[in-house]
Amino acid sequence: MTANGITGKNKTTPVSLLAGMAIASPVALNIFAPIMPELAVRFNTSPFTIQLGFTLYLFTLAVGQLISGPLADRYGRRPVLLWGFALHIAGCVLGIMAAEVWQLLLARVLQAAGGCTGMLLARSIILDQHGKDRAAGMLGYITLGIATAQAIAPTLGGYLNLAGGWQTVFWLSMALGSVVWLGALFRLPESDNHSAATGFLNSFKRYNTVLSSPSYIWYALSSTMIASGFFIFITSAPFVVAKHLQGSAVDYGNWFLLVAGGFWLGSLTAGKISARTGTDQMIKLGNSISGVASLAMLIMFMTAPPAYLSLFLPMALFTFGRGLSQPNAQAAAISSTSGAKATATGMQGFFQLMIGSMMAQLTPLLMLMGLTVLPLVLIAMVVLAAYFYHKGAQSSLEAS
CATH class of the missing domain: 1.20.1250.20 (MFS general substrate transporter like domains)
Structure with a gap:
């Protein structure tokens, strides 16, 4: 040994x-x-x-x-x-x-x-x-x-x-x-590829290369908005279940399988059809489905008392759309950088978690004004995702 x-x-x-x-x-x-x-x-x-x-x-x-x-x-x-x-x-x-x-x-x-x-x-x-x-x-x-x-x-x-x-x-x-x-x-x-001779702070200079690409930033932000929708839901829904549906942690966990299953199915579908459908079309399709899901949740909340189906079923559709759009938005972002692919991946994860954490903490405060705030925030995330995608596609065309 x-x-x-x-x-x-x-x-x-x-x-x-x-x-x-x-x-x-x-x-x-x-x-x-x-x-x-x-x-x-x-x-x-x-x-x-x-x-x-x-x-x-x-x-x-x-x-x-x-x-x-x-x-x-x-x-x-x-x-x-x-x-x-x-x-x-x-x-x-x-x-x-x-x-x-x-x-x-x-x-x-x-x-x-x-x-x-x-x-x-x-x-x-x-x-x-x-x-x-x-x-x-x-x-x-x-x-x-x-x-x-x-x-x-x-x-x-x-x-x-x-x-x-x-x-x-x-x-x-x-x-x-x-x-x-x-x-x-x-x-x-x-591993044999680390180097003690390389200055630690010099490793961070690769982030400058990644952030110098406008299309990378826009595509990464588009993916981040949809991911933020998931973080917003997972921090808000347990309290909706406890307060409005008088449910338990077990009830939340059981119904959450619908949401996770939606993302799983969307990711599986993306893997099968993205190559022939194209990155741009997959992003548009995924964002559209997530937008329809958010609107459906809003309508359900406005027309009937809150229920498990009106909370979890639209979110399952939202995450199905996320499964379609997110891997393609990530691929579009990373492919728009020259080199530093691993650094670009890490920076994209930073965007998603940092912005997602802030939105997840803010939304429950806004929900004190009413339950409909949750789908309204989800709709806002989809709108921003679509806008950032448009800017990314425009920057990519200008760069070429």
Whole structure:
């Protein structure tokens, strides 16, 4: 066994470990949503304060992705991942022991600061070890794992809360993070492409290249608006279920499967028809479907008392549209940059999480004016997405 804790012959990382690295943080993010109403009661605080547990997680993921990539390029994948998941586990422990709301919020920040390393580095490690051609198929499995985790995490969180209390969601995240940490310790080889000779701050200069492309910025913002719609819903819907529908965390988790299924089906459809339909048409089609879904939710809320179907069914259609538009908008953004593809991907994730976290925290405050604010904000997100797409397409034509 070498100093790195692995044998010299073991040069590749098991797919199961890579999948665990990638899903640990999405699970910790989404499993928290169904217990938010109960936490507001248990900690005797406002829904706005508890929603910070979701918003701060997104914010920390956004910043963490910008920092973790250059750190891994400078110091190597393995040490950054090990330190990152140690931080994630520490956050889980703090969450379990939290007696005051500030401790709970700090726990969420620590979870995200550490867990973001797995989300970012799983893809980098695959590319390091397998090259572009073989990596494509493996990345498909990783994406499927993330989609599955996002689909079942809220439902699982609801049932765990029912069976053992809200601390169980932190216990589960700690168990998953510990398995990943041990797996990385014994099965993750170090990459050979990091350079200690390269200045750490110089790694960030590649962001200038990405941001110098106007079409990249517009396309990335278009994708961000639709993603923000999802974040807005997931922070608002648990309180709608608890307050307006007198439902539980389990009810929210069960109905959320419709929303996750919509995104899954949309992504699957995009994968099958995008090549022959074209990026531009897919973005337009996806945005149109999301817009129709938002309008349908508004009409339902205005014409009848709130119900599970009027809340979750239109959102399932919204996320189906997102599944069609988002991968194409992301591809359009990244392809509009010259080089620095990985940096462009990280910057796009930063846009989505940063703006999405702000919108997710603001919308529940606006909803104090009425339930119809939720679909109105979703409509605004779609309108902005369409506008930013138009600007991106226009910039792309001017550049050519």
